[in-house]
Structure formats: C-alpha cells, structure tokens
Amino acid sequence: PRLPLYDAACQVAQEVAEKIQERSRYQRNGESSAKLNVIIRSSLQNLREKIDQLRDLLLRAVSTHQITQLEGDRRQNLVDDLLTRQKQLEASYKNEGPEPDVVRSSLMTGGVKRGVTNPWLLEESEETRGLGFGDLRQQQRRIIEEQDAGLDALSSIISRQKQMGQEIGNELDEQNEIIDDLTNLVENTDDKLRNQTRHVKMVDKKSTSCG
Numbered sequence: 001p002r003l004p005l006y007d008a009a010c011q012v013a014q015e016v017a018e019k020i021q022e023r024s025r026y027q028r029n030g031e032s033s034a035k036l037n038v039i040i041r042s043s044l045q046n047l048r049e050k051i052d053q054l055r056d057l058l059l060r061a062v063s064t065h066q067i068t069q070l071e072g073d074r075r076q077n078l079v080d081d082l083l084t085r086q087k088q089l090e091a092s093y094k095n096e097g098p099e100p101d102v103v104r105s106s107l108m109t110g111g112v113k114r115g116v117t118n119p120w121l122l123e124e125s126e127e128t129r130g131l132g133f134g135d136l137r138q139q140q141r142r143i144i145e146e147q148d149a150g151l152d153a154l155s156s157i158i159s160r161q162k163q164m165g166q167e168i169g170n171e172l173d174e175q176n177e178i179i180d181d182l183t184n185l186v187e188n189t190d191d192k193l194r195n196q197t198r199h200v201k202m203v204d205k206k207s208t209s210c211g
Contacts, residue, residue, distance in 0.1 A: 005057070009050040009082055016043045016089050040093055047086050054079050 019040045026033040058079060062072040 005050060005053055006078070006082075009047060009054065012043055012047045012050065013082065013085050013089065016040055016047065016093075019043065020089065020092050044086070044090060044093065047082075047089075051079065051082050051086060054082070 019036055023033040023036040023040065026036065058072065058075050061067050062069070067075075
C-alpha cells in the first residue's frame with residue numbers, strides 16, 4: 001500500500017499548493033476565500049495523516065527486515081521531503097511562508113508528474129531485487145568478506161611500505177655515519193698535512209741559513 005499512498009500524498013500536497021494559489025488570487029481581487037480555507041485545512045490534515053501512515057509503514061518494513069537499511073534510509077528521505085513540503089504549505093497557508101507559486105513549483109519538481117517515475121519505486125538494484133532477507137544477509141556477508149580481503153591486502157601493502165621506509169631510514173643513518181667518519185678522517189689528514197708543511201718549511205729555512 002505504500003506506493004499508492006506516497007502518490008496520494010504527493011497529489012494532496014500539489015492540490016493544497018494550487019488551492020493556496022487560488023486563494024491568493026481571490027484575496028487580491030477582494031473576493032471571499034472562506035470556502036477555500038476550509039478545503040485547505042482539510043487537505044492539510046489529510047496530508048499529515050498520509051505522512052504518518054508512510055512513517056508507520058516504513059518503520060514496520062525496516063523493523064521486520066522487509067527492506068535493507070540503505071533502502072530504508074532512502075525512503076526515509078522521501079518521507080522527510082514530504083514533511084518539509086507540508087510545513088511549507090502550512091506556513092504559506094498562514095501567510096508566513098513563501099509565495100504559493102514558489103511552493104507549488106517546488107512540489108511539482110518532486111511530486112507526481114506525467115511521465116516521471118515515482119521515486120518510491122526506485123528500490124534496490126537488480127542484484128538485490130527479489131531476494132529474501134536471508135539471501136540479502138548472505139550477500140551482505142559476502143560483500144563484507146570481500147571488503148575485508150581488500151583491507152587485508154591494503155594493510156599488507158602498507159606494512160611492506162613501512163618496512164621499506166624503515167630500511168631506507170636505517171641505510172641513511174649508516175651512510176650519515178660513514179660521511180661523518182670520512183669528514184673526521186679528512187680533517188685529521190688536513191691537520192697532519194698542515195703540520196708537515198710547517199715542518200718542511202722550518203727545515204728548509206734552517207737548511208738555507210746553514211748554507
């Protein structure tokens with residue numbers, strides 16, 4: 001029953017928007033709109049009841065696992081959208097919301113239109129359509145196992161990369177130590193060369209003096 005019920009709720013919301021627009025024309029022309037107010041109030045009450053029924057049906061379907069949680073969330077968004085439109089219509093009826101033309105146009109984009117598929121009918125993909133709850137649970141377990149396997153492979157790759165990074169770091173530390181040793185060796189050799197140079201100069205100077 002949820003499919004015709006959703007269509008009916010959208011239709012009622014569209015009719016309310018049209019009646020509010022008609023009432024605005026009456027008010028601009030100075031004509032009485034009392035009869036329209038009665039119709040609008042009754043239609044708004046009807047819309048609230050249909051939204052409550054959709055909520056109850058959705059809650060029952062989710063709690064009894066007739067549909068998946070993902071599908072339940074999607075349908076909940078549709079019900080929330082209807083509820084938002086109902087509040088917009090009530091505010092417009094009380095002259096507290098946007099103009100009726102704006103409300104009506106927003107309803108027409110999501111309501112029932114010729115040639116447009118009812119969003120409530122857009123259920124699960126072909127892979128899950130027609131499957132029982134047990135089959136869905138098995139499919140979900142298989143998907144979770146595949147995801148776990150992918151995560152394990154990713155974890156293994158990350159571990160190898162971490163190990164490679166650590167090995168590269170250790171190699172760099174060793175190379176730095178070798179460079180430090182070479183630097184010290186070069187400095188010591190340079191000091192020895194300077195000392196030997198000074199010694200040679202002193203010997204050469206003494207040799208020249210003796211000559």
